[in-house]
Amino acid sequence: MSVCLMLTLSALSSVQAQTANPSSSDEIAKYRQMLADGNPAELWEMRGQELWQKKLGPNQQSLEQCDLGKGPGVTKGAYAELPRYFKDTNKVMDLEQRLMHCRINLQGLTPEQARKTPFGSAGNPSDIEALVAFLTAESRGMKLAISTKHPAEKQAYEIGKKIFYYRAGSHDFSCASCHSSDGQRIRLQDLPNLNNKTNAQAAYSTWPAYRVSQGEVRSMQHRLNDCFRQQRFPVPDYASDTITALTMFLAKFADGAVMNAPALKR
Template structure:
């Protein structure tokens, strides 16, 4: 139990959201330096701590006669959470396919707790502005918080894991939509940005590690924890691609591609973003 750690400083962090630097201070540092310092100042009191605390309760609560803690294997054994997400996506023999953390959690909820797979869609798992976090968002915050500081080791030992990586790479470079866009258009070169937001070059180890290790994240502008599946969903929206289906093969493959590129980094999620 880490409730004291999770709740410590949340009120301070929420107050700090409204802090505005003076013009003189702003002139002494770049915009990105200021953003990085701002994020760091909030991290110790990340509001996602509240989500993680609720997620821990959901993990241990019985539904359909069983809790996830006594039935769900995230890859390290039933009920074992610490370090699990640092090794996902990976191949699971019980379903004979590669899964990311969200698809594995949904699988466990359907298999052991009587949930219905069709009830998990972008409109039900991604909370809207001002809405309470969904069960998935809280669960994801919890399992990632348990792996903070763990080394990223997304495996490539199984043939299906290698195939997932290759499909993810193809999806990353695929151009389409009305603007002939691709993931690589924003994330395969150094020095790109949208407004004040730097765009990490996900084909290089260091930026890939920094990006992969910090999702899910608490988005200050939205007042919500956003998962990796949401991050990809929103990227597809911004590219004007067809809607990315929740837990689709393409989404898992893209996460595999990013995770393998980030191997060796240290997990730092849930992080905090603008």
């Protein structure tokens, strides 16, 4: 794994060296395509499946009876319909909120244990990111189908929309500051215009993703938390309703996209 990662990073450095080339975005796309068949996220997916089936916690239960919205234990296509309203909690939940709920109620973990190490690092892997990778892959090739029929779903969407356009912080930024017009970029990274449905679909359908620069699979929770950090906003609590609402807004606007995650990112 370490040798593979070193080769991957070396390849990325080669691509990044082409900053003077106006076609650098095309070169990065070619690089991603070359690595697509060997995406390291597959390792996270396999570990996530093992964790899904493993009996853990005080109750010594697996997560195989966790209801992600399509019935207990049904994983195929579940992620493509999240976030969604859950009657048993009377709230809209995204994947990571729902996983916390199942780990607490099925396996008997405390809330602190259920949210421990949400984001992995070198030598400190995250069980949550592995579970997210597995469950996301279970919707690969399926169309995103996000409901806003329930009043709570509609409310979450509207709150998420307000968050997306809300400007504040030391830089007077919002999510829309970087993601509401064409042609914006940070260094080599193109910033998708999420007001364009095609762009929104391409962006949303490829998260979670294996990030070569970090050597980890990163979930949508991590991506959005990092955006708040870069805006100089207070970072929301892990699995907060704030993140779920923003995810609902982004997911609904990307409705109909074919899921291709976990993908590969810089």
